[in-house]
Amino acid sequence: MLEFAILGFLADAPLHGYELRKRVAALTGHIRPIADGTLYPTIKRMERAGLLRRDVQAGQMAAPRHVLTLSPAGHAELLRQLHTPEELFITDENRWFTLLAFLRHLEDPADQAAVLHRRLSFLTRPGSFFWDGERPLRADDFPDDPFRQGLFRIATATSRTEIAWLREMLRSLTR
Amino acid sequence: MLEFAILGFLADAPLHGYELRKRVAALTGHIRPIADGTLYPTIKRMERAGLLRRDVQAGQMAAPRHVLTLSPAGHAELLRQLHTPEELFITDENRWFTLLAFLRHLEDPADQAAVLHRRLSFLTRPGSFFWDGERPLRADDFPDDPFRQGLFRIATATSRTEIAWLREMLRSLTR
DNA sequence: ACTAACATGTAATCTGTTACATGATTGA
DNA sequence: TCAATCATGTAACAGATTACATGTTAGT
Numbered sequence: 001m002l003e004f005a006i007l008g009f010l011a012d013a014p015l016h017g018y019e020l021r022k023r024v025a026a027l028t029g030h031i032r033p034i035a036d037g038t039l040y041p042t043i044k045r046m047e048r049a050g051l052l053r054r055d056v057q058a059g060q061m062a063a064p065r066h067v068l069t070l071s072p073a074g075h076a077e078l079l080r081q082l083h084t085p086e087e088l089f090i091t092d093e094n095r096w097f098t099l100l101a102f103l104r105h106l107e108d109p110a111d112q113a114a115v116l117h118r119r120l121s122f123l124t125r126p127g128s129f130f131w132d133g134e135r136p137l138r139a140d141d142f143p144d145d146p147f148r149q150g151l152f153r154i155a156t157a158t159s160r161t162e163i164a165w166l167r168e169m170l171r172s173l174t175r
Numbered sequence: 176m177l178e179f180a181i182l183g184f185l186a187d188a189p190l191h192g193y194e195l196r197k198r199v200a201a202l203t204g205h206i207r208p209i210a211d212g213t214l215y216p217t218i219k220r221m222e223r224a225g226l227l228r229r230d231v232q233a234g235q236m237a238a239p240r241h242v243l244t245l246s247p248a249g250h251a252e253l254l255r256q257l258h259t260p261e262e263l264f265i266t267d268e269n270r271w272f273t274l275l276a277f278l279r280h281l282e283d284p285a286d287q288a289a290v291l292h293r294r295l296s297f298l299t300r301p302g303s304f305f306w307d308g309e310r311p312l313r314a315d316d317f318p319d320d321p322f323r324q325g326l327f328r329i330a331t332a333t334s335r336t337e338i339a340w341l342r343e344m345l346r347s348l349t350r
Numbered sequence: 351a352c353t354a355a356c357a358t359g360t361a362a363t364c365t366g367t368t369a370c371a372t373g374a375t376t377g378a
Numbered sequence: 379t380c381a382a383t384c385a386t387g388t389a390a391c392a393g394a395t396t397a398c399a400t401g402t403t404a405g406t
Contacts, residue, residue: 001394002393002394018356018358034394034395035394035395035396036358036359037394037395041359041393041394044359063356063357063400063401063402064357065357066357093268093269100322100323103322104321104322104323144279145279146279146344146347147276147278148276150275150337150340151272153336153340154337155272157336158333158336161329161332162325162329165325165329166325169321169322169325176365177366191386193385193386209367210367210368211386212387213365213366215388216366219387239385239386240384240385240386241385241386
């Protein structure tokens, strides 16, 4: 997940770790940035795997910056993950949003459409949150629990908005 | 997270592990159930911690069921976590929804309102997803990237729905 | 002078995953 | 008879967290 986001951000421009950390935090939408203890070891691992290159820039800075640049292998890996995302990236809200943020890097609209279509299938198939077996849930399926009613109301609004957007995008991409 | 959900479900009724797994999966909204390798060790840990009791029921079943019952200590722990949730449960979508699903277990409406209020503060404070510094974001802050525009549209709809619901609930709880 | 933000890193730990392992029951 | 579902569990590993560790620069 973090590795994927790093690939995505570096595909736009080389960045150093600290900047990467802020961007990931902003994308995730929360105040909570990823922990240092997560970021730097991940960068090191990706460097070892040949996904990125590190150039240390000494100078008038707080500390020497390690500028990270995506390697061709890193770019290929990003495209590969965008092209055929694992189920987790389709079904997990956070991962899906991260994937969306970088989906423009897939050049072929048909490939983009294929990914959106997988998400649409997931959202509309019985068995997900809004279904009790074959029957779609309704707010009054949660009697005497206003909190679960709220939960349902929020989830429904999100789902509806996303499904509408997905259909629009699919129309315009396959046109 | 899983431990919290287990506390919540067992507060309603004693259940065995397999049933618990299905309920957690249904709550999370995804097809993907939690892995066996997560569930049973967690149950064991909670048992050791005195949060729940296990009664093995032999019989005409597929395998002997281990019926799990919340102990008084477990119930106290659930209330404690509901009463003063960590920041993660306020800021992380998944955890927040899980918390909402069990918030009715807090008996005092004032306590419930306090928790909702923390979430409302989080959603409306500058610095979260919808803000660029002090300025609220708009869809055209993402030129040439229809996917990030979609992301923004979905996130905005969710946020608006949730904020509206939170205000309604807070009015009715503090009335 | 002090605090916040910049900038990178390690060690111990927690939480979860996948893969493996076993076996009974129910329905097609 | 065969597959799906029920039911519980372990071992190895992945990914992330917290706490610790260090030092600079810019603003109040």
